[in-house]
Amino acid sequence: MTGNFERQRSIIDFTIASLLRRKGKNGALLVVYTLIIFLLSSVIFFTHALKREAAQVLQEAPEIIVQRTLTGRYQPIPLSYAARIREIRGVVSVRPRLWGYYYDGNFLANYTFVIPDEFPPPVGSVIIGSGIAKLREASPGDIIGFTGYDGKPQSYRVKEVLAEQSQLLSADLILISESDYRALSGIPADLTTDLVLKVRNRKEFATIAEKITKLLPDTRPIIRNEILRTYDAIFSWRSGIVIVIFSSAALAFVIFAWDKATGLSAEERKEIGILKAVGWESSDVLLMKFWEGLVISLSAFLLGTVLGYIHVFIGSSILFVPVLKGWSTLYPEFKLVPFVDFGHLAAIFALTVVPYTITTIIPSWRVATMDPDSVLR
Amino acid sequence: MINAHGIGKVFNADQPNEFIALTDVSVAIHLNEVTILKGPSGSGKTTLLGIIGCMARPTTGRIVLGEREMTSLPERFLTSIRRQTFGFIFQQFNLIKGLTALENVMIPAYPLGEKHSLLRERALEIMALFNLAHRADARIEWLSGGEAQRVAIARALINDPPFIIADEPTAHLDTKLSREFMAIMRRLKENGKTIVLASHDPIVYDSDLAEQVIEMCDGRVLSTGRNGRQAGLTLFA
Amino acid sequence: MHRHSTHFFSCMAALMLAASTLCVHGLLVSQWAGPSLAQKSALVRTLRLTDLCLFTEASYTRHSSMADLSTPFQDSPCAFEHFPSGSLLAPPRHLSGVHPSRMTVTKNDR
Ligand SMILES: Nc1ncnc2c1ncn2[C@@H]1O[C@H](COP(=O)(O)OP(=O)(O)O)[C@@H](O)[C@H]1O
Numbered sequence: 001m002t003g004n005f006e007r008q009r010s011i012i013d014f015t016i017a018s019l020l021r022r023k024g025k026n027g028a029l030l031v032v033y034t035l036i037i038f039l040l041s042s043v044i045f046f047t048h049a050l051k052r053e054a055a056q057v058l059q060e061a062p063e064i065i066v067q068r069t070l071t072g073r074y075q076p077i078p079l080s081y082a083a084r085i086r087e088i089r090g091v092v093s094v095r096p097r098l099w100g101y102y103y104d105g106n107f108l109a110n111y112t113f114v115i116p117d118e119f120p121p122p123v124g125s126v127i128i129g130s131g132i133a134k135l136r137e138a139s140p141g142d143i144i145g146f147t148g149y150d151g152k153p154q155s156y157r158v159k160e161v162l163a164e165q166s167q168l169l170s171a172d173l174i175l176i177s178e179s180d181y182r183a184l185s186g187i188p189a190d191l192t193t194d195l196v197l198k199v200r201n202r203k204e205f206a207t208i209a210e211k212i213t214k215l216l217p218d219t220r221p222i223i224r225n226e227i228l229r230t231y232d233a234i235f236s237w238r239s240g241i242v243i244v245i246f247s248s249a250a251l252a253f254v255i256f257a258w259d260k261a262t263g264l265s266a267e268e269r270k271e272i273g274i275l276k277a278v279g280w281e282s283s284d285v286l287l288m289k290f291w292e293g294l295v296i297s298l299s300a301f302l303l304g305t306v307l308g309y310i311h312v313f314i315g316s317s318i319l320f321v322p323v324l325k326g327w328s329t330l331y332p333e334f335k336l337v338p339f340v341d342f343g344h345l346a347a348i349f350a351l352t353v354v355p356y357t358i359t360t361i362i363p364s365w366r367v368a369t370m371d372p373d374s375v376l377r
Numbered sequence: 378m379i380n381a382h383g384i385g386k387v388f389n390a391d392q393p394n395e396f397i398a399l400t401d402v403s404v405a406i407h408l409n410e411v412t413i414l415k416g417p418s419g420s421g422k423t424t425l426l427g428i429i430g431c432m433a434r435p436t437t438g439r440i441v442l443g444e445r446e447m448t449s450l451p452e453r454f455l456t457s458i459r460r461q462t463f464g465f466i467f468q469q470f471n472l473i474k475g476l477t478a479l480e481n482v483m484i485p486a487y488p489l490g491e492k493h494s495l496l497r498e499r500a501l502e503i504m505a506l507f508n509l510a511h512r513a514d515a516r517i518e519w520l521s522g523g524e525a526q527r528v529a530i531a532r533a534l535i536n537d538p539p540f541i542i543a544d545e546p547t548a549h550l551d552t553k554l555s556r557e558f559m560a561i562m563r564r565l566k567e568n569g570k571t572i573v574l575a576s577h578d579p580i581v582y583d584s585d586l587a588e589q590v591i592e593m594c595d596g597r598v599l600s601t602g603r604n605g606r607q608a609g610l611t612l613f614a
Numbered sequence: 615m616h617r618h619s620t621h622f623f624s625c626m627a628a629l630m631l632a633a634s635t636l637c638v639h640g641l642l643v644s645q646w647a648g649p650s651l652a653q654k655s656a657l658v659r660t661l662r663l664t665d666l667c668l669f670t671e672a673s674y675t676r677h678s679s680m681a682d683l684s685t686p687f688q689d690s691p692c693a694f695e696h697f698p699s700g701s702l703l704a705p706p707r708h709l710s711g712v713h714p715s716r717m718t719v720t721k722n723d724r
């Protein structure tokens with residue numbers, strides 16, 4: 001047992017000594033490899049944590065939302081629809097939900113006005129999300145102004161700023177009373193943005209949605225599951241930047257594998273011959289090559305994932321911000337809850353460390369099993 | 378004792394560049410003796426050394442090491458026998474560049490799983506025997522020719538094999554270093570090693586160290602002389 | 615004593631230690647996040663929210679679960695469509711050339 005351990009260790013000694021001979025090349029390899037794994041693991045950590053958080057938080061989203069579709073897009077829905085939907089069996093309540101967008105031309109930012117169903121802010125005041133507070137340098141007590149639908153300026157007292165830690169949900173929100181919002185947006189009194197339903201039995205969501213479309217063909221019900229599914233599909237591997245990152249990682253990896261698989265240099269061949277001539281078995285040579293692959297790829301894997309974790313969960317994904325921010329002015333600064341899926345880590349391991357190690361071993365196979373007499377000349 | 382019976386070696390058999398390197402070579406290597414293979418370049422000395430040392434298999438003929446028939450053994454056994462039985466000193470030294478002298482000496486023992494500290498101590502002892510202790514941590518590229526060869530000798534001895542095989546050991550050495558090499562061989566012989574040298578250097582084959590000189594030409598044994606009576610002289614004088 | 619494998623093992627051990635520290639960090643922080651997640655859930659419930667405020671560029675990115683089925687186009691002056699190509703094009707200058715003036719907030723003199 002100790003004999004085998006010493007054998008492994010001695011062979012590792014040799015492997016590292018020979019890797020260190022080409023410090024520049026192998027160092028660069030390690031850096032690039034680590035960088036690839038860092039990027040991959042950052043993307044995976046980020047998307048997984050975001051999805052988990054969305055799934056958990058949006059569990060509380062409305063059970064069914066009914067929109068009205070007109071001219072192919074959604075439009076305010078008449079309040080009278082509420083009473084008709086209420087008639088459907090299984091529907092417990094139907095409440096209007098009033099909300100809308102506001103484009104702030106001065107700051108090039110989009111805000112979302114929301115009218116809370118319970119405890120709205122008093123008339124003449126607003127509660128703003130921390131993103132807006134930061135952008136507009138507004139704090140509680142300040143007066144904040146918006147331009148009404150009729151072009152007239154409207155101003156409100158900032159009653160409160162929503163907690164920083166809920167930025168992922170609320171950075172751009174403005175809570176306002178219904179009468180203020182109707183005056184600001186000009187939405188007629190008999191219309192609201194959409195309707196929120198409560199249903200007796202969650203198994204009935206689908207049937208009720210079906211009944212609603214039958215009853216009111218110009219509406220579109222959105223079930224909570226669909227909301228959850230939307231966020232489960234976010235950052236799927238096909239979406240823009242993710243595919244760019246994954247494909248460049250894959251390409252870089254192919255280059256590595258190519259470099260390895262195209263075979264050994266004459267010098268490496270000669271060395272393997274020497275090792276065999278002085279008494280190494282083929283299996284010792286292959287073991288050495290196995291460690292050569294593993295030393296590099298395991299180091300890169302551990303280093304890359306550790307850095308990826310630090311980047312995403314401690315460094316707030318600072319490298320992704322420019323991408324996520326896109327053209328938006330208002331961007332939430334959020335710290336994701338570090339939900340880590342070990343299955344994903346295992347997948348990264350299986351897709352990087354394993355093939356790398358194998359492509360290191362395979363080309364040596366033939367050389368390792370040759371007779372060593374070539375080194376005699 | 379090693380017995381080679383009717384050894385033949387054909388390179389690139391059945392191809393246009395087929396080459397018969399050895400034909401019907403029979404030699405006996407006796408324990409604790411020095412045997413010298415002598416002959417012009419291309420006469421098949423290296424090929425024969427490789428076969429005797431179990432690095433390559435003969436095309437025809439048999440090698441018997443002690444009681445054991447080697448020719449039919451599978452690769453794995455052959456390697457482990459080679460490791461325990463033979464220490465090779467190659468013509469080009471074949472040290473691994475970029476590593477230190479000490480590491481090079483220890484390499485043949487790595488797969489054996491010996492405790493590192495013991496192995497290191499042993500390697501340093503052997504190096505000290507050859508005046509190499511101060512060069513232990515020097516890289517191979519920094520060594521002089523003589524030092525490099527002594528490292529190669531130390532490496533051949535690390536697994537304490539009963540046989541030492543050296544191919545043209547003096548080819549890269551000046552006269553003084555060549556004599557030093559022969560002195561080392563003498564010491565090894567005194568310590569009970571069996572030595573096989575291939576050389577066409579008179580310093581080697583005229584040495585009184587040799588019990589047996591085998592003269593080769595064109596892949597055949599011309600003559601075998603024992604106890605210093607050098608057969609080649611009678612033939613070519 | 616200087617031995618490469620010793621260095622390698624120490625590096626690996628250090629990295630493993632870092633990794634396990636981070637695992638513990640992850641477990642602890644996600645435990646501690648319980649109340650904050652509950653608070654967020656409460657916000658979703660009381661305000662009847664449907665989406666994350668991740669991208670505020672356009673309505674279909676801000677409220678992607680509410681977006682129109684058939685027309686996820688041109689909802690923001692600076693937004694293109696919902697496809698990978700959208701992430702490769704910058705918005706035209708004439709749409710983003712407005713200069714912000716920070717005059718709309720009146721500081722309350724406290
Ligand atoms: N692998 C090989 N393929 C073809 N010919 C070889 C090979 N190895 C040796 N030879 C030939 O065999 C002959 C004997 O070579 P060698 O044993 O090296 O002779 P020596 O060591 O006496 O100079 C040479 O002519 C050489 O060209």
Ligand SMILES: [Mg+2]
Binds near residue numbers: 419422424
């Ligand atoms: Mg030769």
